[in-house]
Amino acid sequence: MTNAKVIVVGNEKGGSGKSTLSIHLAVSYLYSGYKVATIDLDGRQGTLTHYIENRVRYAEENKLDLPMPEHLVVTPSQFSNKRSSEEDEEQLDEEIKDLKNDYDIIIIDTPGTFSHLSNAGHKNADILITPVNDSLVDIDVIANIDPNSKEIISESQYTQNIRDIQKKRADLGKDELFWIVLRNRISHIDAKNKREVDSILKKLQEKLGFTYISGIGERVVYREMFLKGLTILDLLKIDKDEISISHIAAKNELLTVLNTINIPLKQDI
Numbered sequence: 001m002t003n004a005k006v007i008v009v010g011n012e013k014g015g016s017g018k019s020t021l022s023i024h025l026a027v028s029y030l031y032s033g034y035k036v037a038t039i040d041l042d043g044r045q046g047t048l049t050h051y052i053e054n055r056v057r058y059a060e061e062n063k064l065d066l067p068m069p070e071h072l073v074v075t076p077s078q079f080s081n082k083r084s085s086e087e088d089e090e091q092l093d094e095e096i097k098d099l100k101n102d103y104d105i106i107i108i109d110t111p112g113t114f115s116h117l118s119n120a121g122h123k124n125a126d127i128l129i130t131p132v133n134d135s136l137v138d139i140d141v142i143a144n145i146d147p148n149s150k151e152i153i154s155e156s157q158y159t160q161n162i163r164d165i166q167k168k169r170a171d172l173g174k175d176e177l178f179w180i181v182l183r184n185r186i187s188h189i190d191a192k193n194k195r196e197v198d199s200i201l202k203k204l205q206e207k208l209g210f211t212y213i214s215g216i217g218e219r220v221v222y223r224e225m226f227l228k229g230l231t232i233l234d235l236l237k238i239d240k241d242e243i244s245i246s247h248i249a250a251k252n253e254l255l256t257v258l259n260t261i262n263i264p265l266k267q268d269i
């Protein structure tokens, strides 16, 4: 597809919800009528890959017609023999180029640590979504913050990396990378920490050039869906009797993320 979009879900911190968000974005765009491919760059852990395998199995066992993305795992050189990181990068670029011919949207899940492959994935992004857990510790992956003034002391390695990618894109005359920071697992209890995270991210967005979304709530349902490979959208379609306010709130939060990404949905999801 000439206008294919690459969405990278990235954060060099583990457990911020990247894989869960990746499958939710993939299924959202599938229901909306797009052709979607997914790439797992975290082959070692393979959460997104297992999520999709669970989905295929659950659909077969329950005779459900669940939409599936075309899925690819790209493994780094340390797991194959003697390939260099440049060759890894070239291979990934090739895979993405090929997928762009056949798919409208490519969603790339990345590991929670730096890797050459993950970096190569980030370089291919049109849209980058960084989920951060609702804690001051998790903001550290974006910037080091002064505890009193809440001003930025220094930008993190990850933020500098994104800045470099932006600069290279500008030099090549490419569109700007659209960077979204999404607060995830927001607790329902009102706490000082929670308000601080919100006010710091609001402040950071102008300085660092991302769009901040606040965000996705801490919901038990997210932890329960993995083994069936389901998303909140599937639950709302399949399990109509079990729909709760929390399910609907979760869908609305997902719709806010999709609205911000701004790839128009072709049909209601």
Ligand SMILES: Nc1ncnc2c1ncn2[C@@H]1O[C@H](COP(=O)(O)OP(=O)(O)OP(=O)(O)O)[C@@H](O)[C@H]1O
Pocket: 013, 014, 015, 016, 017, 018, 019, 020, 021, 042, 045, 047, 110, 111, 112, 113, 184, 185, 186, 216, 217, 218, 219, 220, 222, 223, 224, 226
């Ligand atoms: N909004 C949420 N509410 C409750 N639990 C959540 C939410 N989002 C993610 N989780 C849970 O948090 C854990 C980590 O999520 P996930 O595996 O998606 O993170 P990750 O960033 O991909 O982790 P890693 O860096 O290890 O790849 C999982 O148990 C997942 O079910």
Ligand SMILES: [Mg+2]
Pocket: 018, 019, 020, 042, 045, 047, 048, 109, 110, 111, 112
């Ligand atoms: Mg993951």
